Amino acid sequence: MSGDSATSKGLTRRDALKAGAGVAGGIALAGGLLGQAMDAAAVPAVIGDGPYGPLQAPDANGVALPNGFTSRVVARTGVPLGASLTPFHLFPDGMGTFKTSDGGFILTSNSEVPTLGPPINSNGGAGAIRFDKDFNVTDYYRILNGTMVNCAGGVTPWDTWLSCEEVENGKVWECDPYGEKDAVARSAMGVFKHEAAAVDPVGKQVYLTEDLGDGCFYRFTPDSYPDLSSGKLDVAAVAGDGQVGWLPVPDPQNLVGVPTRMQVVQASKFKRGEGCWYDEGIIYFATTQDDRVYAYNCADKELEVIYDGVALGPDAPLHDTDNVTVSPISGDLFVAEDGDDLQVCLISTEGEVAPFVQLPGVAHENSELTGPVFDPTGKRFYFSSQRAAPSGTIFEISGPFRRTRAKPIPPDEDKPKIKIRTLGKPSLQGLLKHGQTFKVNVKDESLPVDLEVKLITKIKRKSGKGSREVTIGRLTTRAGKAGDKKIRVKVGKRYKDRLRKRDVAQARLVVVATDTEGNRRKAFKRVRFS
Numbered sequence: 001m002s003g004d005s006a007t008s009k010g011l012t013r014r015d016a017l018k019a020g021a022g023v024a025g026g027i028a029l030a031g032g033l034l035g036q037a038m039d040a041a042a043v044p045a046v047i048g049d050g051p052y053g054p055l056q057a058p059d060a061n062g063v064a065l066p067n068g069f070t071s072r073v074v075a076r077t078g079v080p081l082g083a084s085l086t087p088f089h090l091f092p093d094g095m096g097t098f099k100t101s102d103g104g105f106i107l108t109s110n111s112e113v114p115t116l117g118p119p120i121n122s123n124g125g126a127g128a129i130r131f132d133k134d135f136n137v138t139d140y141y142r143i144l145n146g147t148m149v150n151c152a153g154g155v156t157p158w159d160t161w162l163s164c165e166e167v168e169n170g171k172v173w174e175c176d177p178y179g180e181k182d183a184v185a186r187s188a189m190g191v192f193k194h195e196a197a198a199v200d201p202v203g204k205q206v207y208l209t210e211d212l213g214d215g216c217f218y219r220f221t222p223d224s225y226p227d228l229s230s231g232k233l234d235v236a237a238v239a240g241d242g243q244v245g246w247l248p249v250p251d252p253q254n255l256v257g258v259p260t261r262m263q264v265v266q267a268s269k270f271k272r273g274e275g276c277w278y279d280e281g282i283i284y285f286a287t288t289q290d291d292r293v294y295a296y297n298c299a300d301k302e303l304e305v306i307y308d309g310v311a312l313g314p315d316a317p318l319h320d321t322d323n324v325t326v327s328p329i330s331g332d333l334f335v336a337e338d339g340d341d342l343q344v345c346l347i348s349t350e351g352e353v354a355p356f357v358q359l360p361g362v363a364h365e366n367s368e369l370t371g372p373v374f375d376p377t378g379k380r381f382y383f384s385s386q387r388a389a390p391s392g393t394i395f396e397i398s399g400p401f402r403r404t405r406a407k408p409i410p411p412d413e414d415k416p417k418i419k420i421r422t423l424g425k426p427s428l429q430g431l432l433k434h435g436q437t438f439k440v441n442v443k444d445e446s447l448p449v450d451l452e453v454k455l456i457t458k459i460k461r462k463s464g465k466g467s468r469e470v471t472i473g474r475l476t477t478r479a480g481k482a483g484d485k486k487i488r489v490k491v492g493k494r495y496k497d498r499l500r501k502r503d504v505a506q507a508r509l510v511v512v513a514t515d516t517e518g519n520r521r522k523a524f525k526r527v528r529f530s
Contacts, residue, residue: 047315050346050354051332051402061395064358069399074137074382075109075129077391082130082139089113089127089142092384092392094152094196094275094323095371096161098177103133105376106177108143108161109394110150112370112386126150126163128177135380135396143175144183151211152275152323152371154197158226162186164194166211169254172197174228186228189220190252192260196276196323198283200298207283207296209273216261217270217285217296219246235260236303238268240430241437241486242423244301268425270294271530274338275323279331286321288338290530293321293347305422307335307347311506311528317355318345323370329378330402336369336383344372344383349405357397363389378403416444416513418523423486428505428529435473435490436527438509442479446516449479455489457507459498470495472507479513505529 052066063071075081075088089111098106107129114124125144132138144150144163150173151166161175163183169191175183189197195211204225208218222231234246247264254260261267271289278284283296284306291309296302309316322338333347334356342364344357359369367387371394374381381397419441426436442449455473460466473489489509491499499505510524 047312047317048352048354050348050352050356051330051350052354052356052400055355055358058358058360062359062361062363063395063397064355064360065397065399066356069397072396072398073393074107074396075140075394077393079391082137082141084139084141086127086140086142088140088392089125090392091386092394093150093370093386094154094164095373095382095384095394096153096155096177097373097375097382098155098159098161099376100130100178104131104138106130107373107375107382107394108153108163108175108177109371109384110153110163112149112151112166114148124148124150125183126153126161126173126175128161128179129394131375135375141179143177143179144173147171147173151194152196152209154199154206154276154278156199156226157201162197162206164197164208166193166195168193168259170194172208172228184229187253188230188233189228190218190233190249190260191254195274196285198276198278198285200278200281200283202281203298205298207276207278207285209276209285210261210270211272211274212261213271213289214261214269215271215273216267217273218249218260233260235264235267237264237266238303238425240424240434241488242302242304242421242439244296244303246301270425274321275325275336277324277326279326284324284326284333286324286335288320288322291316291319291321293324293333293335303424305426305527307353308526308528311526312353316353317343318347318353322368323372325372325374327374327378327401328376329374329404331405332402334372334381336372338368342367342369342385344369357383357395359385359388414517415519415521416442416449416515418442418511418513418521420509420511420523420525422525422527426527426529428499428502431505431529432491432496432499435488436529437486437488438525440479440485440487440511442483442485442513444483444513444515444519447479447481447483448516450514451477451479451485451487452512452514453477453487453489454510455491455507456510457499457505459495472499 055064058064061071091112093110093112110126130139149166153163163173172186172189173183195209206220217236219234233249233252237245271287274286276285293307295306319340320338323336336344342359343355346356367385370384372383421439423437458467472495479485508526514520
């Protein structure tokens with residue numbers, strides 16, 4: 001199952017997060033993303049070509065890919081598929097993969113349409129495509145019928161597919177990808193506008209996103225894991241230092257008519273929670289309206305922003321962040337776009353954000369890219385163009401996918417090594433009221449290390465002509481024997497009124513670390529306050 005694969009040797013994604021992995025340039029990444037490459041120093045993440053190079057001209061299927069990669073059309077809406085010749089469903093969305101005993105696998109695919117009645121391919125729900133060990137399609141069949149707007153979902157460690165209804169009072173349906181058992185509604189997991197689900201097999205809990213501009217982030221704890229028929233639904237309340245408190249939702253089934261996201265006053269709101277994926281102790285999820293990807297450390301109960309497209313700048317290739325997945329082999333993070341220029345982008349282990357797939361043709365101009373996922377071996381990649389003309393299409397990508405994780409960058413032994421993380425949900429209101437919290441991790445042979453910290457932003461000149469950079473907050477502190485230091489940077493009084501007049505503030509944190517021998521290293525990290 002592609003969502004819960006074995007990890008390669010070396011520093012894991014979770015190790016790096018616990019160590020405070022981060023980068024400059026608007027991204028903080030961890031473990032498989034940057035843990036090994038960033039272990040030496042806080043090298044800024046850059047917009048680049050990634051491990052596979054720039055996109056080439058579109059191929060015969062209209063798919064632009066890096067050199068050496070090829071595409072294949074696996075399924076199209078309405079076209080009979082497999083031995084059963086069942087027409088493939090409308091609007092393919094979230095997908096997952098599952099191993100089969102013959103060496104092949106099953107690809108599940110949601111259908112994001114309302115229940116329209118016959119024919120069956122207009123009946124919402126989800127279907128499953130079976131592949132043999134040579135990646136040939138052998139069958140297609142339905143695993144869920146009669147449900148509404150099934151958007152994303154998630155795989156489980158016990159080989160079921162969680163299909164999520166993205167409608168008010170929508171449910172999570174647990175489906176059998178092998179087609180032997182009937183799908184079952186798991187109402188205890190809440191009735192709301194579900195988007196995606198991801199299972200933490202260590203903590204034995206399920207995390208859920210909500211596709212609304214004021215949606216929440218949820219956690220479901222089964223009474224008897226892995227049985228999802230009963231349990232406790234909690235909602236996240238994120239503190240300014242990134243720590244997440246989990247508060248019980250009083251009425252998960254919305255029996256009294258108050259939506260779950262409005263039942264707990266302290267619940268934190270996210271701007272359209274989208275794709276959700278578990279990898280090595282971390283839950284990754286995207287929020288479309290603010291171009292962000294978050295990482296939640298299940299063990300430490302700590303949330304950070306690992307990608308912010310606005311803070312990274314206008315040249316960032318990734319916007320309208322939607323479904324996410326992690327390569328089970330290389331650890332690269334793949335993020336599909338809900339609009340923008342219709343790309344699936346990757347954030348590589350070396351810290352480069354780059355396009356990996358693009359559908360530039362007019363046939364896709366009213367579509368969105370959905371359901372990115374690897375087969376269980378990590379050899380091939382699948383995604384959908386949900387509303388491609390004339391019909392929704394699933395593509396398969398083959399090519400020289402990396403089979404190992406990136407090697408560490410040789411360290412500069414003399415200078416301290418700095419890693420920076422942005423904690424919590426950065427907002428202008430929170431910055432002005434409490435300040436913004438970061439975690440700085442310093443590695444050096446001669447701890448403690450002195451830290452000079454500045455938060456710098458551009459403010460318009462009082463004359464109204466142009467702008468200038470100013471330091472709106474500063475502090476000095478020391479990283480002790482542990483090397484970890486949680487810092488809160490507050491805005492000076494003279495700048496608070498001027499910042500209040502802005503809808504969005506962008507800034508960069510500059511940290512200078514000086515060890516007892518006088519060796520110095522500077523690192524910076526961009527952050528956006530919504």
